[in-house]
Amino acid sequence: MVNIVFEFSDHFSDGRYADHASAFTVMNWLVTILKAIGAVVALLSIARPSRHIRPSAITVVIWGAFATLTVYALGSVAQAIGMAAGLTGSVDDIDLAGIAYVMFFLLAAGGFGVLAVxxxxxxxMPARLAVLGVLGAPLLLGLVLVVVPALLTAVGLMPSE
Incomplete structure (x- = not known):
């Protein structure tokens, strides 16, 4: 919902991110789609089995969602530790909103972990399906956090700084 509010409120159209507004639009909709898929998978994991969707597919995707959220949240924790230690950024950049953001993702990761197990x-389900889902997490994060921004930069939607 937050991403949709950002889009309809033109949250990034002015201020320090104004040069990135078009790129943020693309990223916001991509993340919105991923979150919607995650919500559907969470619902499918607690619903009666479907004749149309194999349990093995749900297993892979639910473990992938768990791992993606976990890696993302732990990466954010590591970034905060680096900031607090003075290795990157500034400790002044750690605020209540940032802490709440990380806590939300840790909570979501825990919830998806419960659903996956x-x-x-x-x-x-065999453990190999969980492993397959977990191995997909770095690929998805790499796509969202590295490949898509690089493509946005290449097509001129994101300034190369």
Missing amino acids: SYSRRHR
Whole structure:
């Protein structure tokens, strides 16, 4: 919902991110789509089994969602530790909103972890499917955090700073 509010309120159209507004629009919609997929997968993991979606597919994706959120949240924690230690950025950049943001993602990761374990046990899924989902997390994060911004820069939507 936050990403949609950002879009309809033109949150990034002025201020220090104004030069990045078009890129933020692309990223906001990409993240919105990923969050919607995550919500659907979470619902599918607690719903009655579907004749149209294989439990193995849900297992891979629910473990992937768990791992993606976990890696992202732990990366944010590591960044905050680096800032607090003076290795990168400034400790002054750590504020209540940033802490709440990281805590939200840690909570979401924990929730998806519960769903992933529960679903795998209920449907007696082999561990290799969980491993496959977990291995997909760095690929998805790399796509969202590295590849897409690089493409946005290449097409001129994001300034190369």
